[in-house]
Amino acid sequence: MCGIVGYIGGKQAAPVLLDGLTKLEYRGYDSAGIAVLDPDGNIVIEKAKGRLSVLNEKIDGGRAVNGFCGIGHTRWATHGEPSENNAHPHCNDEKTIAAVHNGIIENYTELKDKLIRRGYSFYSATDTEVATKLVDYYYKKYNDPLRAISEFALRVRGSYALAVMNKDYPDTVFAIRKDSPMIIGVNGGEAFLASDVPAILKYTRNVYYVDNLQIARLEKGGVTFYNLDREEVEKETVEITWNAEAAEKGGFEHFMLKEIYEQPRVVTDTVNYVLKNGDFDFSEVGLTDKDFKKIKGIVIVGCGSAYHAGVVMQYVIEDLARVPVRVELASEFRYRNAVLNGELVVAISQSGETADTLAAVRAARDKGLKTMAIVNVLGSTIAREADYVFFTKAGPEISVATTKAYSAQLVAGYAFALKLAKIRGTVEKDEYSRIITELTSLPEKIRELLNCKEEIQKFAAKTLDRHDVFFIGRGLDYAVSVEGSLKLKEISYIHSEAYAAGELKHGTISLIENGTLVFGVLTQKNLIEKTVSNLVETKSRGALIAVVAEEGTNVPADFEQVFRIPVTDGRFAASLAVIPLQLFAYYLSVLRGNDVDKPRNLAKSVTVE
Numbered sequence: 001m002c003g004i005v006g007y008i009g010g011k012q013a014a015p016v017l018l019d020g021l022t023k024l025e026y027r028g029y030d031s032a033g034i035a036v037l038d039p040d041g042n043i044v045i046e047k048a049k050g051r052l053s054v055l056n057e058k059i060d061g062g063r064a065v066n067g068f069c070g071i072g073h074t075r076w077a078t079h080g081e082p083s084e085n086n087a088h089p090h091c092n093d094e095k096t097i098a099a100v101h102n103g104i105i106e107n108y109t110e111l112k113d114k115l116i117r118r119g120y121s122f123y124s125a126t127d128t129e130v131a132t133k134l135v136d137y138y139y140k141k142y143n144d145p146l147r148a149i150s151e152f153a154l155r156v157r158g159s160y161a162l163a164v165m166n167k168d169y170p171d172t173v174f175a176i177r178k179d180s181p182m183i184i185g186v187n188g189g190e191a192f193l194a195s196d197v198p199a200i201l202k203y204t205r206n207v208y209y210v211d212n213l214q215i216a217r218l219e220k221g222g223v224t225f226y227n228l229d230r231e232e233v234e235k236e237t238v239e240i241t242w243n244a245e246a247a248e249k250g251g252f253e254h255f256m257l258k259e260i261y262e263q264p265r266v267v268t269d270t271v272n273y274v275l276k277n278g279d280f281d282f283s284e285v286g287l288t289d290k291d292f293k294k295i296k297g298i299v300i301v302g303c304g305s306a307y308h309a310g311v312v313m314q315y316v317i318e319d320l321a322r323v324p325v326r327v328e329l330a331s332e333f334r335y336r337n338a339v340l341n342g343e344l345v346v347a348i349s350q351s352g353e354t355a356d357t358l359a360a361v362r363a364a365r366d367k368g369l370k371t372m373a374i375v376n377v378l379g380s381t382i383a384r385e386a387d388y389v390f391f392t393k394a395g396p397e398i399s400v401a402t403t404k405a406y407s408a409q410l411v412a413g414y415a416f417a418l419k420l421a422k423i424r425g426t427v428e429k430d431e432y433s434r435i436i437t438e439l440t441s442l443p444e445k446i447r448e449l450l451n452c453k454e455e456i457q458k459f460a461a462k463t464l465d466r467h468d469v470f471f472i473g474r475g476l477d478y479a480v481s482v483e484g485s486l487k488l489k490e491i492s493y494i495h496s497e498a499y500a501a502g503e504l505k506h507g508t509i510s511l512i513e514n515g516t517l518v519f520g521v522l523t524q525k526n527l528i529e530k531t532v533s534n535l536v537e538t539k540s541r542g543a544l545i546a547v548v549a550e551e552g553t554n555v556p557a558d559f560e561q562v563f564r565i566p567v568t569d570g571r572f573a574a575s576l577a578v579i580p581l582q583l584f585a586y587y588l589s590v591l592r593g594n595d596v597d598k599p600r601n602l603a604k605s606v607t608v609e
């Protein structure tokens with residue numbers, strides 16, 4: 001949901017800003033812009049509608065703009081259509097103040113009216129122009145740039161990561177955040193600001209995680225932090241240990257394919273995070289055995305694929321640990337007056353910044369419940385606010401459609417379920433060891449599966465022109481169907497739905513016609529025959545059938561396509577069944593000429609409601 005960058009130092013700012021924005025384009029890509037303080041002390045703003053490449057070309061890779069201090073933005077439109085006029089940076093009428101913003105100013109109409117009454121006029125439809133002019137208003141009133149920002153923060157409702165340049169303070173960038181991500185990096189005399197670490201990793205590994213409502217002042221000499229009373233606050237840098245290459249394509253055509261291929265490593269690392277000497281140890285998560293014993297019920301919240309990982313987790317925990325689990329969409333949970341009774345609330349989020357999931361964590365904490373986050377991004381807001389944090393070890397995920405982070409969430413869920421089962425005594429010792437062995441063999445099986453990509457590619461080429469695709473399954477096979485369907489629709493733009501196979505007859509089957517593609521997931525032994533019957537019913541009505549089934553599973557000979565997966569414990573089958581579905585979506589998207597890593601209308605980190 002928009003990416004912001006800032007730079008002050010000895011290099012030409014524009015190329016550094018463009019470079020940082022390239023790494024943030026996954027957050028939004030309908031327009032982009034930069035503001036740089038030129039050698040005459042004027043703020044120069046350059047913007048362009050479309051991908052970052054359009055801006056890049058317009059300003060010759062940054063060479064057309066001179067200056068050592070600047071801010072930049074890549075946009076995912078919230079207020080106002082994608083256009084050059086609505087693109088950031090925004091500025092006051094005199095062009096003495098410019099700002100970039102990621103987030104949503106909820107009371108922007110009220111603030112806009114107030115500013116109009118004070119003589120301001122507006123050229124764009126954005127809430128960011130209002131934010132910029134609000135800062136301008138308070139700067140003119142108090143003649144103090146820090147005060148202007150703290151007054152802004154006191155009056156604004158919503159979320160923001162805001163970076164501001166002020167002509168009266170050359171070579172300085174002011175910034176503040178609330179509920180939208182922002183990190184600041186330093187390297188000698190240089191200071192960098194960004195929505196996410198990969199944007200600055202090429203230049204520094206020393207990063208400050210800015211807290212909510214902290215103001216930062218970036219100068220050549222370093223960064224100073226203040227609270228809203230403008231008192232200085234001390235902060236420590238954190239050293240980033242992962243490589244810049246982790247956020248590069250590494251020879252793959254798309255980030256999505258690279259990330260699909262990283263899954264064996266990701267699963268190994270995530271399991272090893274809590275598996276020590278053949279047993280689970282959750283001390284790094286912050287959970288003691290005593291905490292586990294207190295768990296009498298669990299509510300899982302998440303959005304999109306993270307919610308889907310939650311559905312899998314629900315089945316596995318209930319099956320292994322016999323604790324009641326409910327899984328809810330975070331966007332619903334936060335506004336529902338749910339009956340809660342001391343449950344542990346588990347929030348699943350790759351980014352750790354999803355607005356609805358964060359709000360659900362806060363709602364749970366307000367009700368006195370303990371919260372555990374399963375997150376991928378260190379220093380993210382959800383990670384900081386939850387009582388316990390399980391860091392999935394997926395590394396930076398750049399493709400908008402999640403693959404490896406989802407796989408990491410699944411195994412984090414299995415590990416949690418197993419540990420809970422052991423503590424509650426619902427799994428025998430031998431069975432426990434057997435299941436752990438099975439869990440640790442998943443990476444090898446995923447690797448094996450990835451070798452079958454050609455078969456999937458060919459099938460994708462045959463089914464390129466479908467209008468509708470259905471995914472069906474029962475139990476855990478239903479849980480993986482919803483993920484397969486989401487993956488397909490979000491990057492191929494083909495309409496797709498997932499149904500619990502038993503539900504087909506209750507309405508959906510009327511949509512099946514000649515050539516409709518129906519995917520069946522057949523990994524749950526006791527349910528395979530039932531789902532096969534449902535598939536046969538669709539076949540009798542003209543459907544083309546593809547199934548994902550374990551080696552050795554009997555599949556009717558007239559089904560058009562069978563993707564085989566290695567045999568595993570049924571509880572972990574989602575981790576294998578999802579791989580062909582991810583690859584199918586990927587190849588279909590490539591073959592249809594779509595922008596796989598940046599599908600239309602989407603953004604990686606949904607920091608607005």
Ligand code: F6R
Pocket residue numbers: 303304305306307348349350351352353354357400401402403486487490604605606
């Ligand atoms: C789908 C996808 C999204 C995210 C969802 C939650 O491929 O990536 O559905 O899963 O937006 O995001 P996080 O996990 O960052 O909270």
